[in-house]
Amino acid sequence: MTCSFSAAIRRVPGGAFAKTPKSQAMTAVPMQTSFGNLNTYFGSWPKRRSQFLIYGCLNPRRTNAIVSGSQGCGHVDIDVKDDADSATDIGSLYGGTPQSFPATGDGSSGGGPGPAEAALAAAHAAAAAAKCLGLGGVARRFKKGQKLAMVTAYDFPSSRLAREAGVELILVGDSLGNCRLGLPDTVGVTMEDMLRATSSVRRGVEARPGASVASPKPVVVGDMPFGSYLLLPDALRNAAAFRLAGAEMVKMEGGRHLAPFIEALTRAGIAVMGHIGLEPQKALLQGGLRLQGTTARSAAEIIRDAEELVKAGAVAIVIECVPVEVASAVQAAIPGVPVIGIGAGGEVAGQVLVCDDLLGVHGRPPSFVKMFADVGRVSANAYARYVAEVRTGEFPGEAHGRPMKPEELEKLKELLPLVVKSRASQVAKAKPDAAASPQGPQASSSLAHRQQGFVTNPIVGLGSTGGLGSLEVLPGGRFQALNFLGPRASPTFAAARHISQAASPGSPRLAVLPTRADLSAWRREASARGRRVALVPTMGNLHEGHLELVDQAKELADEVLVSIFVNPAQFAAHEDLDRYPRTLEEDLKKLRERGASAVFAPTPGDMYPHGSPGGTVVVPHFVQGRSEASCRPEHFTGVATVCLKLFNLCDPHVAIFGQKDAMQCVVIARMLEDLMLDERMSLVIAGTSREADGLARSSRNRYPTEGMRQKAPAIYRALLDSVQAAGATPLSVRSTVHQMLEREGMEVSYISVADARGMAEKPDSAELQNSIVSIACILKDNGVVSRLLDCIVVPGTGE
Ligand SMILES: Nc1nc(=O)c2c([nH]1)NC[C@@H]1CN(c3ccc(C(=O)N[C@@H](CCC(=O)O)C(=O)O)cc3)CN21
Ligand SMILES: CC(C)C(=O)C(=O)O
Incomplete structure (x- = not known):
């Protein structure tokens, strides 16, 4: 530890501590500092260590008490060994002896670590998690050949999740514009937008991580937005603003013309990450958001750019949307600096993705993206459930509200007898016997739904002749009235649909998917495009009732997938499996006209590779012996099994069934609930479609x-x-x-x-x-x- 009294640890916006020159007159990094010490200027400092530096106090407990909330400013410069990956240096800083991490499950100590060792391990993990990886940490991992993971974040929660996942770098990308601000591209993003995002991201990095997180805090990179580095003074001022907002580095799009900027920023103590290949801020000049470096000449230019940027001081380079070989050559040309690729293959030091793309919440991700989760869909289901539960009164339940203390309630009643009494008595009376409650319709009906878990559309089947009205079975098996009545029933609506179909000749196109492989390819494509899929399972021989299901499905999702499969497993030996009408060509024609997106029409062999019904089946025990199941004991096992298979293959957001086969609807709803498929899909039961004289279509x-x-x-x-x-x-x-x-x-x-x-x-x-x-x-x-x-x-x- 050497003391040169030249730098100060200051609390910077966002609450982090950073090392800065002692006086404002000095350059951001003191000239006399050693090369090894440079890194200490670019990371933010763990609070404990900063406090020590500020106060020179050897007792961490005491410093905690002194410092909290202070605007510390001290004057000790130390030569910190930047070793953020090993959990030892905090201990040695405070004079402790370096400890090795206790090996778990080590037989020698007779049955794993004891409580003291476990506490020590936890303390080490906490210490590691409290550290910043810093530029030095990133450089060290790169030198060791570890791949680097960078992801964008734009706010507190996205940053916290990235930090807890252990990424090395978080990019506060200008993709903020198109991903979160609804701008058409990144060009309209302002410094103000970026700084607000950066300080939020910094707070996410600093938030106390979950107990299981032992990785150090990632480096935060601020993305210089369009127009923020046109002139050198702009670049310096704006980069400094990023630094103060909590970024440890800035990223700039551009080739060798940026070299003087990078030199100046580096001199000012601001680390720079270059960004070459596709430069979205220059998309207009690059011919759109497309692959760059496709010719030998342009590839060579990109490689030279990388070399010049590194010579000027860039500490890392993002390369976007170039052929794999070009990215690989860039990394080879600048072996000392990590190249972080996006849409550029794996032969580089690390990868970056836009968080919304990998999570599946962005509508149109680039084709090079891999979606690691379908959060868009999970969210859509959650919103739908919330809206439905608010409407039915299911939410808020008892757990979501607090009652008043009885004595206060009594007093309140005395104060306002008319208002309070009536309401309180209603609730009190309605609770024990909701259905029989003589109280107002509001209280009794919503409680009745909750008890039964069932809400119906009053018009369904009662006096209506068309396929009007429908029930949605919500996640959790509940039914909710859906209102398709207005627009569907109106002639204007029908005419409008007719016109819109006629106006787009050749479309809608119907994809015919005869095998599971075809379906799977189609489904992946739909996912990649962020399309919601509604499944209408049928046995073919389609009639107007089926086509009305297609209409309703269109309202619920972006793509309507119809399955046509005469399921052998739901026919008993004496039933009409062989005679069941099969009219595929006519069915396809009708679906094409009606605007379905795809038809999955597998063979029995494709659905039952081991023969029907196969070794594993779904048995809805609860309906055995009841109504239709009393006549057809095996039928619902066949139905439930094939529906589960179809749901697994088609992975729909929503499936739609006609209400006519009531028991089938109840069986499917219950299966979704019992097998917990309701987490990922919902079920809509559409009202029975009828001929003019009331006959149910079949x-x-x-x-x-x-x-x-x-x-x-x-x-x-x-x-x-x-x-x-x-x-x-x-x-x-x-x-x-x-x-x-x-x-x-x-x-x-x-x-x-x-x-x-x-x-x-x-x-x-x-x-x-x-x-x-x-x-x-x-x-x-x-x-x-x-x-x-x-x-x-x-x-x-x-x-
Ligand atoms: N959500 C999101 N993801 C990104 O990766 C991203 C943004 N936004 N906004 C800022 C930039 C823009 N980027 C993009 C956006 C689209 C394509 C794209 O659609 N590219 C075509 C390639 C076409 C061609 O090669 O000609 C593709 O199909 O992937 C590429 C990069 C990368 N960045
Ligand atoms: C795509 C990445 C590299 C980016 O620049 C952004 O998200 O803004």
């Missing part, structure tokens, strides 16, 4: 003879009449429907009035609200037998 409607067709609408009429009758109960519905349909000569396989969530049959005299009334009928005519299904949902009260 792929099987081709079967009925003309005579059957005449009779079939009686099914829906019977359902409606029975539930709308005054004082209707589950018992009355069951018996009325039976009588009405048997009078028509139909055979009722079952008529079920079930709890909408679990499909448990409701007791005879239970409330009819929140039930699914479902039916299967057998029609016979001239030796032809047909089985027709229908259902309606009876909504809860108060909606």
Whole structure:
């Protein structure tokens, strides 16, 4: 430790400590300082060490007490061995003996580290995490051949996440403009924007990391925005502003013409990172955001630029969007300086990516980006759930609010008897028995939904004839009313859609995906483009009901993927698997006209490589023996299994089913919940699509003879009449429907009035609200037998 009394440790904006010249008259880095000491000017200083330097105090506990919040200014210059990667130098600075990290699981000490060793290890880890990697640390890792990871950050949380992940460098990129400010490109970003971002990023780096983080703090690089370094004085002033805002280095786009700037900045104590290849601030002159250095001549220019920048003092170089070989040659030409590539291959010292690109939150990432997570999608689901839960009253729940102390509440009631009493009593009464609450519709209905976890659109199935209204089953298996009614039902809307399709000839194009491999390629492309995907699973033989699902899917996502697969596993041996109508060409034509994006039409062998149903199946036990499952015991296992396969393959944001197959909807909703798929997708149940006379549309409607067709609408009429009758109960519905349909000569396989969530049959005299009334009928005519299904949902009260 040598004392030369030439520098001061100052607290800089953002709270970090930096080493600066003692007097303002001096250059940023004192001329007499040793080369080895240079690095100490470019990192920010760990608080403990700075405090020691400021006060020259050997007792760290005492300094903690003295310094907090002070604007420290001292005068000790020390020759710090910049060894931020080893956890020893804080100890030696304070006079401790260097300790080696206790080896975990070391048998010699008889069963791992004891409490003292563990505490020491934790202390070392904390000390390491509190340090700054600094330019010296980066240089050391580079010399050791370790690859360097740099990522952009623009604010506190993105910086904290990057720091906790252990990146070496954080770039406060001017991509702030297009990524976070909604600008068309990076050109409109101002110094003000960048400084605010830089100080926030600095705070994220300084925030106390999670307990498991042992890596030192990364170096923060400020990206000089367009126009901030046109003239040398601008460059100096603006770079200094970055330094004060918390950046340890600045990055500038440009070739050898920047050499004098880099020399001047370096002389002023500001480290510079060059940026060559694609320079987005110059995109207009470079022919757009495209690959650079594609010719031998231009590649050679780039390599010379790199050499000149390094000669001028650049401590690192970003190279963007050039062929792999060019980036590799740049690194070879400047072996002493790390080259950080983006879209430039792996033969360089490190990589940089825009955080929004790797997280999947940027709409249009460049093609060289790898998306490491689909955070955009996770977020979209979270927002959708939030909105839905606010609307249904599910949120806030009891855990999300605080009650008033009873005695204060009493006093308040006395003060304001009219206002307070009524509300408090409502809540108090509604709680124990929500459904039976005689209170206002608001309180009782929202609590009823919560109890049942079920919200219905009151119009679904009740008196409507078209495919109107729909239910969304939210993550967590809840149903939410979706309002497709307005625009869909209006003729103007239909006309507008017609015109918009006609106006773009040749599109929409329908991708036909006959194999899993085709699907997977299509799906990846959709992901890469940040497109939301809605899946409409079908067995083909498409009718208007399916096409209405496609319409609704278009409202919910960017791409509509329709699967067409006649699933052998859901047909029992005696059922009509072989006779099931297969009309692929017609189906494709209809989907093309309707504007679906893609059709996945696999073979049974592709879906069941080990034969159907295969060794592993999904069994929805909870419906066994109930309504449709009582007739077709294996059917729902086949349905759930194939849907799970389809969800895994298609990875949709949302899947849409028609409500007509009520039990199927309940089975899928429950599967999503039980197998925790609801974390990544939601389910929308669309209202049953009906012919003008009320007959539910079905792929099987081709079967009925003309005579059957005449009779079939009686099914829906019977359902409606029975539930709308005054004082209707589950018992009355069951018996009325039976009588009405048997009078028509139909055979009722079952008529079920079930709890909408679990499909448990409701007791005879239970409330009819929140039930699914479902039916299967057998029609016979001239030796032809047909089985027709229908259902309606009876909504809860108060909606
Ligand atoms: N989100 C985001 N990611 C970035 O990587 C990034 C930004 N924004 N903004 C600032 C600059 C601009 N960058 C970009 C932006 C787009 C392409 C791009 O689309 N390139 C085409 C290459 C076309 C060609 O080679 O001709 C591509 O398809 O990747 C490249 C770099 C890199 N930077
Ligand atoms: C793409 C990287 C290198 C960048 O300059 C930015 O994010 O602004």
